[in-house]
Amino acid sequence: MLFSLMGLILSMIYFNEWSYYFCGYMLIGVLVCIKGYNEGWFYFSISLGTAMDLLSWNLIYLTFWVSSLMMMASVMVFVKRNFATEFCVVVGLLTLSLVMVFLVSDFLWFYIFFEGSLIPTLFLISGWGYQPERLKAGIYLFFYTMCGSLPLLLGILFLSSEFLGTNFHIFFMEEISSLVLYFSFTLAFLVSMPMFLTHLWLPSAHVEAPISGSMVLAGVLLKLGGYGILRGAYLFSLEILVVGKILVVLSLWGGFILSLLCLRQFDLKSLIAYSSVVHMGMVIGGLMMMNYWGFQGVLILMIGHGLCSSGMFAAANILYERGGTRSMVLNSGMISIFPSFILWWFLLCVSNMAAPPSLNLLGEISLMISLMIWSKSIFLLLSLLSFFSAAYSLYIFSLVSHGSPSLHFSFFDIKSRELMLLIFHWVPLNVLVLKGDLLMAWV
Numbered sequence: 001m002l003f004s005l006m007g008l009i010l011s012m013i014y015f016n017e018w019s020y021y022f023c024g025y026m027l028i029g030v031l032v033c034i035k036g037y038n039e040g041w042f043y044f045s046i047s048l049g050t051a052m053d054l055l056s057w058n059l060i061y062l063t064f065w066v067s068s069l070m071m072m073a074s075v076m077v078f079v080k081r082n083f084a085t086e087f088c089v090v091v092g093l094l095t096l097s098l099v100m101v102f103l104v105s106d107f108l109w110f111y112i113f114f115e116g117s118l119i120p121t122l123f124l125i126s127g128w129g130y131q132p133e134r135l136k137a138g139i140y141l142f143f144y145t146m147c148g149s150l151p152l153l154l155g156i157l158f159l160s161s162e163f164l165g166t167n168f169h170i171f172f173m174e175e176i177s178s179l180v181l182y183f184s185f186t187l188a189f190l191v192s193m194p195m196f197l198t199h200l201w202l203p204s205a206h207v208e209a210p211i212s213g214s215m216v217l218a219g220v221l222l223k224l225g226g227y228g229i230l231r232g233a234y235l236f237s238l239e240i241l242v243v244g245k246i247l248v249v250l251s252l253w254g255g256f257i258l259s260l261l262c263l264r265q266f267d268l269k270s271l272i273a274y275s276s277v278v279h280m281g282m283v284i285g286g287l288m289m290m291n292y293w294g295f296q297g298v299l300i301l302m303i304g305h306g307l308c309s310s311g312m313f314a315a316a317n318i319l320y321e322r323g324g325t326r327s328m329v330l331n332s333g334m335i336s337i338f339p340s341f342i343l344w345w346f347l348l349c350v351s352n353m354a355a356p357p358s359l360n361l362l363g364e365i366s367l368m369i370s371l372m373i374w375s376k377s378i379f380l381l382l383s384l385l386s387f388f389s390a391a392y393s394l395y396i397f398s399l400v401s402h403g404s405p406s407l408h409f410s411f412f413d414i415k416s417r418e419l420m421l422l423i424f425h426w427v428p429l430n431v432l433v434l435k436g437d438l439l440m441a442w443v
């Protein structure tokens with residue numbers, strides 16, 4: 001798999017067709033699927049220092065799926081010859097670093113690839129972004145994550161000196177009672193997810209990023225934090241049970257506040273970015289519960305959010321390529337001039353509000369059960385969060401589809417490539433719920 005991916009990166013110097021890379025990423029993803037199926041979906045070692053279980057397999061497959069759809073959505077880079085070769089190499093290196101994050105079985109290598117994935121992301125935002133403010137957004141992203149990750153490096157080095165190694169297997173039977181070490185490990189992942197109060201880099205990064213940057217940020221990069229907390233959860237079970245409850249209340253309350261903030265947004269990408277923070281608040285709640293329902297709901301919601309949010313960014317980019325604006329007021333009334341697109345916009349919006357049969361519904365039910373097991377009094381906060389999540393999803397749909405059209409020119413109908421792009425987001429989001437046992441069996 002890794003040799004195939006590196007060969008694909010090298011071939012990017014000679015080929016400048018998006019379809020070539022789309023098929024390449026899809027093919028490597030199929031190879032991952034076959035490998036996992038042959039091994040029986042359980043934990044297995046690939047080579048020295050790399051291993052895969054059902055958790056990492058799901059996220060690796062999500063990485064290849066989103067990477068292939070990134071190439072399909074970024075056709076304008078190839079049409080306008082906007083440094084297409086460099087763009088393909090950056091996307092390939094980003095995919096390689098993300099795959100290695102989920103493959104390695106050592107905390108130190110995990111940190112190296114975790115930080116290494118920021119560099120191609122920074123190049124994507126700074127090099128192919130839309131506005132001059134993209135440089136400021138890239139600096140926000142880099143410094144927020146770097147400052148949050150420095151305590152993580154110190155914590156990993158401390159563990160290496162204590163246990164003579166940082167392999168995941170060393171810590172299976174260990175439990176460390178240190179509040180400082182717990183915060184040093186958790187801070188980097190909370191910034192990456194991001195949690196409320198550490199989320200300020202996310203809206204600016206999403207708004208200024210090109211469509212490929214927005215898709216990989218929403219689809220995969222926000223999942224690195226949840227994956228890291230899951231890998232280190234057994235180290236700090238005592239601290240999570242005590243201090244983690246404070247983070248749960250803070251995340252859910254922040255999600256409620258940001259869902260209200262979504263109702264006064266007029267920028268399409270800004271609203272979708274804030275909705276990602278709301279979803280990640282639910283994920284943090286499940287991570288800190290340390291029970292079966294919470295852990296299985298975390299993976300399901302992470303995959304569901306990765307597909308749904310990436311699809312909504314792709315749909316917003318379809319409107320931006322035609323109208324040249326991301327304003328929902330200027331993009332209003334699309335149901336009368338762009339009806340074939342509005343159907344898929346509606347399907348993605350209702351999936352974003354956790355309507356059946358999407359993965360978001362299955363994940364949120366699991367997370368709500370885990371939170372209600374801990375405390376019945378959190379029911380009111382969960383009710384408000386769910387209600388306003390539905391409210392801003394209906395708000396973004398109704399404002400775009402209804403009203404009088406402001407853009408007075410003829411819209412070309414949706415292209416087959418764009419239709420495939422939306423279908424490839426929506427179909428797995430709503431069909432994978434039939435195989436929910438595969439997403440739950442990793443716990």
